[in-house]
Amino acid sequence: MRWFRMLALAPVLLLNANAYADSTVLVGGATGRQGNAVIEQLNERGYAVRCMTRKPEGKKAQRIRERCTEIVQGDYGDPVSLDAAMSGVDKVFFYSGFSMNELQEGKNVIAAAQKAGVQHVVYTSGAASEPGKGVAGSAKTEVELALVDSGVPFTVLRPVAFMENFDRQQKRTLEKGIFDSRAPERIVVFISIPDIGFFVGEAFDDPERWLNSSANIAADLMTVEEYVDTYRRVTGANIAYTRLPLDEYLEMFPKPLRPLFRWYEETGYESSASSLQTAIDRYPNLTGLEAYLRATGWADIGADSVE
Numbered sequence: 001m002r003w004f005r006m007l008a009l010a011p012v013l014l015l016n017a018n019a020y021a022d023s024t025v026l027v028g029g030a031t032g033r034q035g036n037a038v039i040e041q042l043n044e045r046g047y048a049v050r051c052m053t054r055k056p057e058g059k060k061a062q063r064i065r066e067r068c069t070e071i072v073q074g075d076y077g078d079p080v081s082l083d084a085a086m087s088g089v090d091k092v093f094f095y096s097g098f099s100m101n102e103l104q105e106g107k108n109v110i111a112a113a114q115k116a117g118v119q120h121v122v123y124t125s126g127a128a129s130e131p132g133k134g135v136a137g138s139a140k141t142e143v144e145l146a147l148v149d150s151g152v153p154f155t156v157l158r159p160v161a162f163m164e165n166f167d168r169q170q171k172r173t174l175e176k177g178i179f180d181s182r183a184p185e186r187i188v189v190f191i192s193i194p195d196i197g198f199f200v201g202e203a204f205d206d207p208e209r210w211l212n213s214s215a216n217i218a219a220d221l222m223t224v225e226e227y228v229d230t231y232r233r234v235t236g237a238n239i240a241y242t243r244l245p246l247d248e249y250l251e252m253f254p255k256p257l258r259p260l261f262r263w264y265e266e267t268g269y270e271s272s273a274s275s276l277q278t279a280i281d282r283y284p285n286l287t288g289l290e291a292y293l294r295a296t297g298w299a300d301i302g303a304d305s306v307e
Contacts, residue, residue, distance in 0.1 A: 022046075022048075023047060023048070023090040023091055023119075023204070024047070024048040024049075024050055024069070024088065024089045024090050024091070025042055025047050025048070025049055025050065025089065025090070025091045025092070025093060025204065026050045026052055026072075026085055026086055026089040026091070026092045026093070027039055027042070027049055027050070027051050027052060027093050028052050028074070028076065028092065028093060028094035028095070028109065029052070029053075029094065029095055029096075029097075030051035030052055030053050030061075030064060030068070030071070031051075031053045031055075031058070031060035031061055031063075031064060032095075032097070033164070033193045034095050034124060034193060034196055034197070035051070035093075035095075036064065036197075037193045037194045037196055037197030037198075037200075038093050038196075038197045038200045038201070039051065039064060039067050039068065039197075040067070040194070040197055041197040041198055041200060041201035042201060042204070043067055044201070045201050045204070045205060047204070048069040049067065049068050049069050050068070050069060050070050050071075050072055050085070050089055051064060051067075051068035051069075051070070051071045051072070052071075052072050052073075052074035052085045053071065053072075053073070053074070054073065054074070054075045055073075056071045056072065056073050072084070072085045073085070076094075076096070076099075076101075076105035076106070076108055076109055077101060077104070077105055077108065078108075079108050079111065079112060082108055082109060082111075082112035083112050083115060083116070085112075086112050086113060086115075086116040086118060087116060088116075089116065089118065090118065090119050090120070091118065091119060091120045091121070091122070091204055092109070092113050092118050092120075092121045092122070093121075093122045093123075093124075093200055093204075094106075094109050094121070094122075094123055094124075095123065095124040095125075096139075096140070096143065098256065099139075102139035102140070102143070103139040103142050103143060103146075106123075106139070106140075106142075106143030106146060106147075107143070107146050109121075110143075110146055110147050110150045110152060111150075113150075113152045114150055114151070114152055118152060118153075119153060120153050120154070120155070120203075120204065120207055120211065121147065121152050121153065121154045121155075122154070122155045122156075122157065122200050122203045122204065123143065123144070123147055123154065123155070123156050123157070124156075124157045124158070124159060124196060124200070125140040125141070125143065125144050125156055125157070125158045126138075126140050126158055126159060127158040127159060127160045127189070127216040127217075127218075127269070127272070128260055128263050128264075129141045129144065129158065130158060130214075130216065130272075131144060131145060133267065133271070133272075134263065134267075135259050135260055135263045136259075137259075144156050144214070153207075153211050153212060154211070154212060155203040155210045155211065155212075155213060155214070155215075156213075156214035156215075157196070157199050157200065157203065157214075157215060157217050158214065158215065158216045158217060159191050159196050159216075159217055159218075160189040160190060160191050160216065160217070160218045160269070160276070161188070161189065161190050161191070162190070162191065162192070162193060163190050163191065163192040163193075163219075163287070163289060163292045164192065164193055166292075166293065166296070166298075167296060170235075170297060170298060170301055173231065173235075173239060174235065174237055174239070174301065174302075176240075177239055177240030177241060177242055178227075178228055178231065178239060178240070178241050178242070179242050179243075179244055179249065179252065180224060180241070180242075180243060180244070180249065181243065181244055181245065181246045181249040181250075181261070181264075181265045182224050182243070182264065182265055182268070183224065183243070184223060184224050184225035184228075184241075184243075185223050185224070185225065186223060186224050186268060186270070187221060187222070187223060187268060187269045187270050187273050188221075188222060188223070188224055188227050188269070189218040189220065189221045189222075189269050189273075189276055190218065190219060190220050190221075190289050190292075191217060191218050191219040191220075191286075192219060192287045192292055194287070195217075195219045195286050195287055196217065198283070198286070199215075199217045215275075215279065216272050216275065216276055216279075217276075217279060218276045218279065218280060219280060219283075219286035219287055219288060220280065220286075220287075220288040220289045221269075221273060221276055221277050221280060222289070224241075225241075227289070228241045230289055230290050230293070231293070231298075233290070234290055234293045234294055234298050234299055234300075235293075235298055235299070235300065235301050235302065236300045236301070236302045237301070237302050246262065246265050249261065249265075250262060
């Protein structure tokens with residue numbers, strides 16, 4: 001039976017007394033951005049971290065070696081390697097990028113976790129993949145449902161749009177402004193990748209609260225108008241905002257991304273805004289958009305300072 005609960009996050013600050021830090025956690029995709037963020041959090045929280053990567057001897061793996069208890073070879077597309085990687089671990093984190101085989105790869109991870117008797121799997125999906133509300137046909141939605149059906153103790157975290165998508169966009173934004181199809185009063189929501197790692201750490205630290213639940217996760221919520229004003233305030237430039245008809249706006253993106261941006265326009269985050277804001281209020285140390293922009297080279301750049 002496909003059953004899980006949406007996690008209610010009361011507006012209080014959680015103080016961790018981690019009784020689970022003697023556990024070993026397998027981190028899938030350890031050399032990726034989310035993997036790195038999760039490893040950092042697990043290190044801070046005292047876990048033994050088994051880092052899984054397709055190329056344990058590669059340069060990316062060498063950069064994280066000191067932060068891993070061990071590095072093992074594993075590939076989401078190779079069930080035998082997953083069985084070996086999960087042997088003896090208590091908990092598993094995995095996520096998936098855009099892959100032609102994303103659904104089967106997710107099912108492979110879940111099957112290996114079942115076989116290994118893993119006590120807690122944390123999977124990061126996406127807020128636009130929430131079953132019944134997200135983009136139709138999303139592989140992430142199907143992986144979520146397969147995880148729920150599996151009987152493996154789980155937590156599904158669904159991040160919203162990454163703040164990292166704004167990196168190295170200063171010149172383009174100052175020259176061309178911000179384009180969107182949404183009205184100024186529509187809700188937009190953001191999170192930085194390190195804060196995704198924080199939520200994963202919280203899920204592992206507090207299983208009584210997070211087990212067999214799902215939650216959309218964010219670090220900042222605002223209207224489109226407030227979003228544009230944030231850029232203007234941080235840069236000191238009068239950033240233009242252009243609202244385009246949806247079909248014209250979608251032409252700006254590669255075809256695989258167009259269903260996501262259509263979802264932003266036609267559905268979006270309005271229905272989940274209250275629960276997202278509650279989560280943001282609960283964790284006051286999350287990075288807001290303005291702080292992120294100031295920390296990543298946007299502060300006071302002005303239109304004339306970019307060549």
